[in-house]
Amino acid sequence: MKVHEIKHPLVQHKLGLMRANGISTKNFRELCGEVGALLTYEATRNLATEQITIEGWEGNQIEVENIKGKKITIVPILRAGLGMLDGVIPLIPSAKISVVGLYRDEETLEAVPYFDKVVSDIEQRTALIVDPMLATGGTLIATIDLLKSKGCKDIMGLFLVASPEGIEKLQAAHDDVDIFVASIDDHLNENGYIVPGLGDAGDKIFGTK
Ligand SMILES: O=P(O)(O)OC[C@H]1O[C@H](OP(=O)(O)OP(=O)(O)O)[C@H](O)[C@@H]1O
Ligand SMILES: O=c1cc[nH]c(=O)[nH]1
Numbered sequence: 373m374k375v376h377e378i379k380h381p382l383v384q385h386k387l388g389l390m391r392a393n394g395i396s397t398k399n400f401r402e403l404c405g406e407v408g409a410l411l412t413y414e415a416t417r418n419l420a421t422e423q424i425t426i427e428g429w430e431g432n433q434i435e436v437e438n439i440k441g442k443k444i445t446i447v448p449i450l451r452a453g454l455g456m457l458d459g460v461i462p463l464i465p466s467a468k469i470s471v472v473g474l475y476r477d478e479e480t481l482e483a484v485p486y487f488d489k490v491v492s493d494i495e496q497r498t499a500l501i502v503d504p505m506l507a508t509g510g511t512l513i514a515t516i517d518l519l520k521s522k523g524c525k526d527i528m529g530l531f532l533v534a535s536p537e538g539i540e541k542l543q544a545a546h547d548d549v550d551i552f553v554a555s556i557d558d559h560l561n562e563n564g565y566i567v568p569g570l571g572d573a574g575d576k577i578f579g580t581k
């Protein structure tokens with residue numbers, strides 16, 4: 373498993389703004405999409421390309437690069453993953469979307485699945501999971517279990533903030549999945565929240581707190 377922590381100044385600056393106490397729903401939501409776009413740029417850096425011949429502006433035959441190989445399905449995890457989707461889709465506009473819904477039980481911290489609508493040809497696609505938070509790892513592991521049970525063989529994940537504990541758990545469960553994160557933070561607190569973290573990302577994106 374490769375863990376890419378994206379140290380790009382734009383990513384770090386925008387994430388820093390998101391950490392401010394009292395940030396508005398509007399600002400948090402906008403930044404979530406912006407960092408989502410920058411993580412997508414990094415995660416797609418190594419997509420295979422091929423040379424194709426087209427007619428250029430002078431009418432000559434010219435060679436250009438074209439992305440080839442497996443197509444992508446973006447997998448936002450409800451709810452908070454929707455906050456990143458606005459930034460991810462413009463970079464991969466023809467990607468199909470597979471939506472999964474899981475919430476974390478506040479007492480047990482176990483992931484509870486409640487929805488999934490996955491593209492029918494998932495076995496032929498790279499799945500790009502998007503969720504702002506990788507905390508205990510339970511939600512992500514359950515999502516990967518689901519995608520693999522439907523035949524998906526190639527999976528990456530984008531997260532704004534991850535905990536060391538969640539990354540370790542993911543590695544033990546699904547060592548074949550690479551992740552791209554804006555920050556690996558310090559630790560999980562006694563309630564399973566990432567510290568310093570962002571607080572409850574879903575509530576901040578949807579304004580439900
Ligand atoms: O790694 P874990 O410990 O499983 O926690 C991470 C999950 O918790 C949050 O979702 P939440 O359950 O708050 O749902 P929401 O997006 O609807 O707010 C977050 O968006 C992740 O999906
Ligand atoms: O820190 C955390 C952990 C889980 N879910 C969140 O939204 N934030």
Ligand SMILES: [Mg+2]
Nearest residue numbers: 572573574575
């Ligand atoms: Mg939440």
